[in-house]
Amino acid sequence: xxxxxxxxxxxxxxxxxxxxxxxxxxxxxxxxxxxxxxxxxxxxxxxxxxxxxxxxxxxxxxxxxxxxxxxxxxxxxxxxxxxxxxxxxxxxxxxxxxxxxxxxxxxxxxxxxxxxxxxxxxxxxxxxxxxxxxxxxxxxxxxxxxxxxxxxxxxxxxxxxxxxxxxxxxxxxxxxxxxxxxxxxxxxxxxxxxxxxxxxxxxxxxxxxxxxxxxxxxxxxxxxxxxxxxxxxxxxxxxxxxxxxxxxxxxxxxxxxxxxxxxxxxxxxxxxxxxxxxxxxxxxxxxxxxxxxxxxxxxxxxxxxxxxxxxxxxxxxxxxxxxxxxxxxxxxxxxxxxxxxxxxxxxxxxxxxxxxxxxxxxxxxxxxxxxxxxxxxxxxxxxxxxxxxxxxxxxxxxxxxxxxxxxxxxxxxxxxxxxxxxxxxxxxxxxxxxxxxxxxxxxxxxxxxxxxxxxxxxxxxxxxxxxxxxxxxxxxxxxxxxxxxxxxxxxxxxxxxxxxxxxxxxxxxxxxxxx
Amino acid sequence: xxxxxxxxxxxxxxxxxxxxxxxxxxxxxxxxxxxxxxxxxxxxxxxxxxxxxxxxxxxxxxxxxxxxxxxxxxxxxxxxxxxxxxxxxxxxxxxxxxxxxxxxxxxxxxxxxxxxxxxxxxxxxxxxxxxxxxxxxxxxxxxxxxxxxxxxxxxxxxxxxxxxxxxxxxxxxxxxxxxxxxxxxxxxxxxxxxxxxxxxxxxxxxxxxxxxxxxxxxxxxxxxxxxxxxxxxxxxxxxxxxxxxxxxxxxxxxxxxxxxxxxxxxxxxxxxxxxxxxxxxxxxxxxxxxxxxxxxxxxxxxxxxxxxxxxxxxxxxxxxxxxxxxxxxxxxxxxxxxxxxxxxxxxxxxxxxxxxxxxxxxxxxxxxxxxxxxxxxxx
Numbered sequence: 001x002x003x004x005x006x007x008x009x010x011x012x013x014x015x016x017x018x019x020x021x022x023x024x025x026x027x028x029x030x031x032x033x034x035x036x037x038x039x040x041x042x043x044x045x046x047x048x049x050x051x052x053x054x055x056x057x058x059x060x061x062x063x064x065x066x067x068x069x070x071x072x073x074x075x076x077x078x079x080x081x082x083x084x085x086x087x088x089x090x091x092x093x094x095x096x097x098x099x100x101x102x103x104x105x106x107x108x109x110x111x112x113x114x115x116x117x118x119x120x121x122x123x124x125x126x127x128x129x130x131x132x133x134x135x136x137x138x139x140x141x142x143x144x145x146x147x148x149x150x151x152x153x154x155x156x157x158x159x160x161x162x163x164x165x166x167x168x169x170x171x172x173x174x175x176x177x178x179x180x181x182x183x184x185x186x187x188x189x190x191x192x193x194x195x196x197x198x199x200x201x202x203x204x205x206x207x208x209x210x211x212x213x214x215x216x217x218x219x220x221x222x223x224x225x226x227x228x229x230x231x232x233x234x235x236x237x238x239x240x241x242x243x244x245x246x247x248x249x250x251x252x253x254x255x256x257x258x259x260x261x262x263x264x265x266x267x268x269x270x271x272x273x274x275x276x277x278x279x280x281x282x283x284x285x286x287x288x289x290x291x292x293x294x295x296x297x298x299x300x301x302x303x304x305x306x307x308x309x310x311x312x313x314x315x316x317x318x319x320x321x322x323x324x325x326x327x328x329x330x331x332x333x334x335x336x337x338x339x340x341x342x343x344x345x346x347x348x349x350x351x352x353x354x355x356x357x358x359x360x361x362x363x364x365x366x367x368x369x370x371x372x373x374x375x376x377x378x379x380x381x382x383x384x385x386x387x388x389x390x391x392x393x394x395x396x397x398x399x400x401x402x403x404x405x406x407x408x409x410x411x412x413x414x415x416x417x418x419x420x421x422x423x424x425x426x427x428x429x430x431x432x433x434x435x436x437x438x439x440x441x442x443x444x445x446x447x448x449x450x451x452x453x454x455x456x457x458x459x460x461x462x463x464x465x466x467x468x469x470x471x472x473x474x475x476x477x478x479x480x481x482x483x484x485x486x487x488x489x490x491x492x493x494x495x496x497x498x499x500x501x502x503x504x505x506x507x508x509x510x511x512x513x514x515x
Numbered sequence: 516x517x518x519x520x521x522x523x524x525x526x527x528x529x530x531x532x533x534x535x536x537x538x539x540x541x542x543x544x545x546x547x548x549x550x551x552x553x554x555x556x557x558x559x560x561x562x563x564x565x566x567x568x569x570x571x572x573x574x575x576x577x578x579x580x581x582x583x584x585x586x587x588x589x590x591x592x593x594x595x596x597x598x599x600x601x602x603x604x605x606x607x608x609x610x611x612x613x614x615x616x617x618x619x620x621x622x623x624x625x626x627x628x629x630x631x632x633x634x635x636x637x638x639x640x641x642x643x644x645x646x647x648x649x650x651x652x653x654x655x656x657x658x659x660x661x662x663x664x665x666x667x668x669x670x671x672x673x674x675x676x677x678x679x680x681x682x683x684x685x686x687x688x689x690x691x692x693x694x695x696x697x698x699x700x701x702x703x704x705x706x707x708x709x710x711x712x713x714x715x716x717x718x719x720x721x722x723x724x725x726x727x728x729x730x731x732x733x734x735x736x737x738x739x740x741x742x743x744x745x746x747x748x749x750x751x752x753x754x755x756x757x758x759x760x761x762x763x764x765x766x767x768x769x770x771x772x773x774x775x776x777x778x779x780x781x782x783x784x785x786x787x788x789x790x791x792x793x794x795x796x797x798x799x800x801x802x803x804x805x806x807x808x809x810x811x812x813x814x815x816x817x818x819x820x821x822x823x824x825x826x827x828x829x830x831x832x833x834x835x836x837x838x839x840x841x842x843x844x845x846x847x848x849x850x851x852x853x854x855x856x857x858x859x860x861x862x863x864x865x866x867x868x869x870x871x872x873x874x875x876x877x878x879x880x881x882x883x884x885x886x887x888x889x890x891x892x893x894x
Contacts, residue, residue, distance in 0.1 A: 234658050268626040273714065335652065
């Protein structure tokens with residue numbers, strides 16, 4: 001077992017994370033509670049990572065500099081933006097902003113950068129003059145001459161202090177504006193709104209039923225799997241208890257997914273679910289915007305995560321990684337919390353949109369030239385997982401107007417949900433290139449070609465930003481909807497897909513309970 | 516005033532009626548205020564105490580049972596942090612940057628160990644007739660109060676959500692207690708036995724300076740909790756059942772532990788009686804609490820509004836015993852089946868080998884995909 005970022009090969013191949021012994025059986029009948037059936041609302045797409053709400057990103061920091069009356073708050077962090085590159089590529093940047101329907105103000109950024117450059121030159125010039133004066137004062141001088149130089153030195157110092165203050169203010173303002181510029185876009189990404197997304201792959205076809213199809217809520221009621229009513233009293237709407245075999249199914253999905261992805265060389269993790277809000281911002285989300293998806297903790301700068309992408313992205317914050325450690329591949333299991341603000345009226349029925357859920361997430365840090373390849377690897381893993389479960393799904397290359405600010409390219413997988421009579425998103429795979437790493441401060445030092453011992457390529461080669469990618473391996477509630485609705489039998493029982501059976505302690509069928 | 520009256524008589528009565536009405540309104544206002552004040556004061560009266568509970572402070576707790584004995588090591592013992600470092604199981608440093616102190620990432624086999632503990636525990640307890648559940652981890656603060664905790668006190672253990680009346684749970688006892696809030700259960704449904712897996716969040720305010728090293732005291736952890744609602748006359752029996760299950764589970768894992776009957780000064784307000792299990796942690800060189808089983812009798816149910824209607828003795832058809840017999844409050848009990856971080860400490864420290872590897876106890880091996888040993892990674 002020698003891999004620094006995973007298990008030894010022999011263990012990986014035979015790994016079954018959970019083999020619940022087949023003696024584990026559901027013997028006890030339970031009291032069912034009446035599930036209230038909400039009226040069906042027209043489906044409106046929203047991507048699983050809520051990046052689309054960050055599109056009109058402004059003020060990723062806590063500063064507001066514009067108004068003299070307002071207190072200027074120092075930004076907690078700064079993204080390492082390549083202003084020169086933006087200036088030199090302003091036409092493509094402008095086109096990209098337009099294609100993504102972003103509110104970023106490129107003209108303002110360029111203007112501020114110009115002013116900043118000039119101001120920096122001016123400051124340099126004044127510093128130079130101040131040094132000249134200081135040097136002159138070292139020699140032998142007449143009193144009047146010395147006096148004059150002292151005066152000049154003082155004026156320069158004051159002037160410089162004022163300019164340096166302007167410099168800081170201008171830098172803050174420039175950062176604020178520039179940080180809202182969305183990531184560039186992969187050339188193959190279709191330009192346009194949601195309806196322009198392109199079909200990459202279709203797997204399977206909708207199952208034909210010889211009996212009336214039930215949706216997951218009806219199936220859950222018959223099988224005593226959920227309680228939404230009690231959760232509404234205890235916590236509020238869009239919360240739920242899972243019961244009986246649904247608990248086994250959640251655990252089976254998590255365990256199987258962790259096992260499958262770990263086998264492929266990803267390091268398994270569990271993560272904090274409370275993080276500092278600055279980390280959320282650095283990943284490209286807006287914890288404190290209107291209609292934020294993020295729950296905040298009272299009396300602190302902490303928030304609940306909406307995805308493990310955030311705490312995993314934060315692991316290597318402000319670090320320089322050795323090139324030999326790349327790629328770093330993680331598979332992380334966490335609970336996720338989302339306010340779903342602004343989602344009222346959309347498909348909110350049952351498990352489709354909830355405030356809390358379990359998710360297994362894949363995350364990769366790699367060299368820039370490799371990110372396209374790893375994007376393909378991630379979507380490949382997702383498609384393998386969903387195929388093995390026997391789901392019918394389609395993979396879409398999301399259009400430019402539907403990408404979140406961090407994503408260079410995004411593939412969404414939508415699975416057929418017969419009870420809802422439509423496709424529903426079950427996963428998303430994004431290549432964020434260096435958008436997140438510039439904010440999280442994650443660099444690597446490329447190795448030189450000649451290996452000359454322990455210090456090979458250490459000091460000569462400048463660092464670069466890594467590329468980061470993230471992809472949903474398993475979002476449990478959506479998967480539960482898929483499994484229940486697709487594998488239902490006429491009597492309301494549900495067949496367990498073969499790969500999950502060992503993880504269900506040998507259970508292959510969920511049967512209705514006698515009352 | 517309904518009868519036939521002379522005008523002056525009617526006038527007098529109207530006057531009298533008006534005075535009475537105003538006087539009544541004032542008194543009714545006082546009544547409400549007094550009731551509120553009485554409630555507030557009375558609700559802070561702790562639950563009564565089982566007659567066998569030792570009276571006194573923490574050091575008066577009585578040993579109920581001792582299982583096993585401290586393992587003797589032929590080599591220097593490492594604590595769980597050192598073992599974790601050698602086995603690449605934790606990251607506290609990155610978590611401190613991302614989230615703050617007392618947060619952590621689990622890595623590699625530690626993830627498998629957490630999942631194995633949860634899955635095995637759920638399996639074992641479900642086999643014994645408990646209904647498995649997962650629960651919301653965000654709940655209304657009123658539910659937390661009804662369970663006997665104080666979400667908004669100074670040094671509260673409870674995280675609150677900004678801009679809402681919601682809080683994070685510190686234990687699944689809370690959302691499970693809330694399932695049957697404001698309900699009348701049929702006596703035939705009792706006892707109701709649940710085993711719930713959830714993440715738990717605790718501020719650990721006021722715990723600075725105490726044993727805060729590594730996994731011992733953390734802000735977020737996974738826990739499998741047992742919860743019972745039963746008839747009053749049965750709660751002592753179920754308390755014994757719960758501690759019995761806990762002792763079975765910990766014994767099967769090969770842990771050395773002691774069960775204590777907690778002294779009166781160490782019971783929380785809701786608990787009528789509380790048994791704590793403390794396991795031997797060789798790296799910490801002491802016993803550390805790994806679980807707690809409380810009988811809350813009707814303290815929580817009176818606040819949560821959980822009643823049942825006892826059935827009458829004569830069965831006379833569908834309406835047997837329905838309207839004549841008044842409802843009573845159920846008794847509630849809760850017990851930790853598995854608090855993952857404390858269990859991880861126990862397993863790592865007790866089952867370490869000289870080279871820093873860790874033996875997996877037999878019951879967990881099938882849940883670890885067959886892995887029976889965690890080995891150090893070569894770097």
